[in-house]
């Protein structure tokens with residue numbers, strides 16, 4: 319359960335290696351009990367953020383606060399955090415129970431208490447009967463659960479997870495995603511989870527922090543980041559979005575027009591005051607998802623409408639994506655998503671179509 323209380327704050331944190339600045343004035347406020355995923359392409363600085371919070375690296379400038387107090391000078395073992403690494407970092411010569419209890423042992427906790435807490439932690443990750451095994455005798459998913467039990471047992475305030483599921487195959491990865499989420503809800507500990515996988519970030523997070531090039535591009539709920547991208551980068555990063563370039567027109571309440579080669583489109587701007595404030599004529603994109611488009615009469619009455627021709631169909635299992643050359647401009651292709659049917663979708667290449675979409679499903683990002 320997330321509270322409004324702040325647990326951790328990064329204030330204007332920058333990090334350079336030599337002359338290269340890899341993080342630039344990062345501000346991030348983490349609430350107590352929330353699950354945040356840090357999402358971004360390779361090299362965007364995700365791991366560096368986690369390593370600075372964990373104490374493995376120091377910021378070049380800026381502050382990291384825990385409960386409002388600066389922890390920059392606090393060594394790793396004094397921070398009430400635990401890290402789960404991608405390779406799990408289990409001790410191969412120790413049993414599962416010894417691996418899980420290790421953190422308590424080095425803290426001088428008595429054996430009887432260690433045994434009891436190891437039992438509880440293994441129970442939580444459903445590995446009680448594996449206590450006497452060695453890591454080499456476990457599957458990848460089981461090793462992952464041992465690593466999690468080892469992180470949980472010291473009752474940290476915050477668990478840092480660096481691509482912990484990257485080595486697992488897709489099915490196991492999905493199982494572990496729900497497993498991790500369930501455990502996080504049960505123990506009510508704050509999780510900061512690094513991934514480069516959009517679907518994983520959406521499936522797990524209370525809030526997603528999207529990074530690119532050492533900057534936070536957007537921090538918001540999965541729904542916000544998906545349907546209300548704050549920048550062109552975020553709009554392009556999440557899947558097959560349609561982006562149509564144009565110039566901003568007038569504002570009308572919670573909506574704004576954009577003049578494009580497809581005509582004038584109406585977009586929602588509620589909750590994004592910078593879009594109401596941007597000058598008329600500014601370069602921008604209308605952004606709308608393939609699943610927001612409906613075909614022909616089924617969407618009549620929607621504020622936005624464009625005619626086009628189907629150029630190709632792509633079967634993708636549960637849905638089929640259609641490419642549509644829109645308007646008279648050969649350069650504008652839109653993607654339309656239809657539910658697949660056993661008899662195939664009722665569309666073929668060269669079909670003339672009219673696409674409709676609602677203003678509420680059409681957002682703007684500045685160019």
Ligand SMILES: Nc1ncnc2c1ncn2[C@@H]1O[C@H](COP(=O)(O)OP(=O)(O)OP(=O)(O)O)[C@@H](O)[C@H]1O
Pocket residue numbers: 335340358359360361362363364365366367514
């Ligand atoms: N110790 C280091 N010395 C020099 N450069 C580094 C060091 N650690 C990271 N970098 C650089 O900092 C940038 C950010 O790296 P980081 O590992 O934080 O990215 P990431 O988003 O986690 O990437 P990935 O998804 O590939 O793990 C990269 O350009 C990387 O090469």
